[in-house]
Amino acid sequence: MLEVRNLEVVYDDVMLVLRGVSLRVPEGSVVALLGANGAGKTTLLRALSGLLDVHDGVVTKGSVTLDGEPIHGLRPAQVVRRGISQVMEGRRILAELTVEENLRVGAHTAPRALAANLDRVYGLFPVLRSRRRSVSGYLSGGEQQMLALGRALMAGPRYLLLDEPSLGLAPALVRQIKDLVVEINKQGVTVLLVEQNARMALSIAAHGYVLETGKVVMDRPAAELLSDEDIREFYLGLGAEGAAKSFREVKHYKRRKRWLS
Amino acid sequence: MIETLIRGLGNGSVYALLALGFVIIYKATRVISFAQPSFMIAGAVAVSYLAEITGFYLAVVLAALLVAGVALVIERIAIRPMIGRPVFVIAIISLGVDVVVRVVANGFIGTDVRQVGDPWGFSLVTLGGVTIQQRWIAMFVAAAVLVGLLFLFFRHTRYGLAMRAAAFDQETALAQGVSVGMVFALSWGLAGGLAAIAGTFVGTGQGVDQLTWIIALKALPAIIVGGLDSLGGAVIGGLAIGVVESLAQSYQGDVAPWLGQNFAVVTPYVVMLVVLLVRPYGLFGTPEVERV
Ligand SMILES: Nc1ncnc2c1ncn2[C@@H]1O[C@H](COP(=O)(O)OP(=O)(O)O)[C@@H](O)[C@H]1O
Numbered sequence: 130m131l132e133v134r135n136l137e138v139v140y141d142d143v144m145l146v147l148r149g150v151s152l153r154v155p156e157g158s159v160v161a162l163l164g165a166n167g168a169g170k171t172t173l174l175r176a177l178s179g180l181l182d183v184h185d186g187v188v189t190k191g192s193v194t195l196d197g198e199p200i201h202g203l204r205p206a207q208v209v210r211r212g213i214s215q216v217m218e219g220r221r222i223l224a225e226l227t228v229e230e231n232l233r234v235g236a237h238t239a240p241r242a243l244a245a246n247l248d249r250v251y252g253l254f255p256v257l258r259s260r261r262r263s264v265s266g267y268l269s270g271g272e273q274q275m276l277a278l279g280r281a282l283m284a285g286p287r288y289l290l291l292d293e294p295s296l297g298l299a300p301a302l303v304r305q306i307k308d309l310v311v312e313i314n315k316q317g318v319t320v321l322l323v324e325q326n327a328r329m330a331l332s333i334a335a336h337g338y339v340l341e342t343g344k345v346v347m348d349r350p351a352a353e354l355l356s357d358e359d360i361r362e363f364y365l366g367l368g369a370e371g372a373a374k375s376f377r378e379v380k381h382y383k384r385r386k387r388w389l390s
Numbered sequence: 391m392i393e394t395l396i397r398g399l400g401n402g403s404v405y406a407l408l409a410l411g412f413v414i415i416y417k418a419t420r421v422i423s424f425a426q427p428s429f430m431i432a433g434a435v436a437v438s439y440l441a442e443i444t445g446f447y448l449a450v451v452l453a454a455l456l457v458a459g460v461a462l463v464i465e466r467i468a469i470r471p472m473i474g475r476p477v478f479v480i481a482i483i484s485l486g487v488d489v490v491v492r493v494v495a496n497g498f499i500g501t502d503v504r505q506v507g508d509p510w511g512f513s514l515v516t517l518g519g520v521t522i523q524q525r526w527i528a529m530f531v532a533a534a535v536l537v538g539l540l541f542l543f544f545r546h547t548r549y550g551l552a553m554r555a556a557a558f559d560q561e562t563a564l565a566q567g568v569s570v571g572m573v574f575a576l577s578w579g580l581a582g583g584l585a586a587i588a589g590t591f592v593g594t595g596q597g598v599d600q601l602t603w604i605i606a607l608k609a610l611p612a613i614i615v616g617g618l619d620s621l622g623g624a625v626i627g628g629l630a631i632g633v634v635e636s637l638a639q640s641y642q643g644d645v646a647p648w649l650g651q652n653f654a655v656v657t658p659y660v661v662m663l664v665v666l667l668v669r670p671y672g673l674f675g676t677p678e679v680e681r682v
């Protein structure tokens with residue numbers, strides 16, 4: 130179990146971005162973390178993976194524990210070695226390297242399992258096998274997302290942190306990525322899925338959290354979130370009449386919500 | 391003519407090895423290290439002592455490892471704590487490192503010329519009617535082997551790939567579990583080892599004295615010509631500088647006597663200026679690389 134308790138994160142000594150976030154990712158599950166741009170989703174993942182440091186961020190309160198052991202404050206390499214891999218927002222392909230070189234970089238902490246993990250990744254993503262010698266910068270967006278997923282799997286993680294894997298992909302590709310995440314989860318990898326595409330995320334998650342300006346404002350089983358009117362309206366962009374709402378209405382809604390709480 | 395070219399390629403190989411060290415450090419850490427001349431001299435001096443005990447070839451290997459180790463330690467104690475400071479501050483610190491290491495190395499050189507104990511000296515060999523110094527061939531072959539090994543290292547080994555990943559995108563490398571500190575250390579170690587071997591070849595025939603380090607400065611025009619962030623560029627740049635310099639030594643007196651007697655000495659810098667005017671980021675460099 131990966132557990133975040135009452136976490137506070139500050140950037141540049143002054144910007145309080147996470148304000149007491151708590152979240153649990155039980156082993157074997159898919160958990161969705163939803164929220165608008167700037168809510169703090171990426172920051173939360175950085176706190177889990179040890180990448181806060183790179184961004185001048187620090188955990189000022191609370192804890193992150195893996196099976197009860199605190200892991201916040203560990204360096205990224207140590208976190209990876211404990212079985213937690215992050216796929217960063219924007220895929221972050223090493224564009225000058227070939228597909229297979231990218232995968233081998235992903236295997237940095239698990240050199241002994243290189244051959245086995247390569248087989249497994251190529252099995253999941255046959256397109257990567259056929260393009261293994263291509264310079265990865267020439268891959269399409271969908272292929273790059275698969276490469277990013279595959280690269281993270283090369284470390285043989287128990288937990289996978291995915292930051293907006295559907296971002297910028299056409300609907301058919303979003304479905305494909307969704308199916309792949311389900312398959313990866315079936316193979317025994319626990320997934321924390323950060324998404325703005327709430328519908329996609331909730332359709333495969335057991336549990337969902339909604340983050341708003343650094344706070345968890347909702348924490349429910351995914352099925353409940355999917356049927357919740359407010360969620361349907363303001364996070365799935367689907368009103369009763371099925372039309373997408375404007376950004377202004379969403380903001381107004383949030384303000385109202387703040388007054389009420 | 392062919393003799394001139396081969397001399398140029400020989401000397402150019404030395405510049406290329408030094409330039410490779412600069413570029414490796416730059417790519418890994420985004421810092422220009424000015425400590426390369428001192429590592430070059432330290433290598434030559436180490437060989438000059440070790441060769442008496444172990445023979446020349448083993449001495450070269452041991453000296454490269456020794457200087458790589460010294461460079462690694464220096465990176466850890468003098469450079470790493472400065473990470474995050476402005477790049478020029480770190481460059482200045484590397485200059486300080488250079489001075490300190492050279493003072494120590496000079497202590498071992500003394501006031502004489504020290505021979506590195508190489509098997510070639512100034513011996514000649516005649517191939518197909520061309521008479522050339524054996525050491526020029528040795529330099530070129532040694533550099534070619536090292537460049538080949540580096541290629542294999544960066545292409546196929548776990549640490550080589552980690553270095554390329556970190557050079558391209560440090561955060562992504564970190565997210566894959568690469569230790570960036572390890573990459574920094576390795577880059578200094580490699581640069582130190584390459585410089586040590588370059589120094590040994592500078593010392594073949596003529597030996598080393600307290601002023602030999604100045605030769606290492608020619609690696610700067612080589613990296614400017616090749617591009618600060620291109621390994622291939624460092625090799626081509628080094629060879630080009632060597633060849634141009636050698637051509638100037640042989641022919642400038644006849645072709646352009648009005649340039650004076652020692653013009654060959656400044657040709658590397660002239661080439662550098664010309665390249666800077668046409669392609670400010672070097673022949674193989676990335677345009678957005680900042681100059682220091
Ligand atoms: N490196 C940083 N330094 C300062 N502020 C940051 C940094 N990264 C993100 N932020 C701020 O933190 C807030 C949350 O950002 P982020 O975690 O990226 O949100 P999300 O991923 O949900 O879009 C935003 O207001 C953003 O501007």
Ligand SMILES: [Mg+2]
Nearest residue numbers: 170171172218
């Ligand atoms: Mg984000």
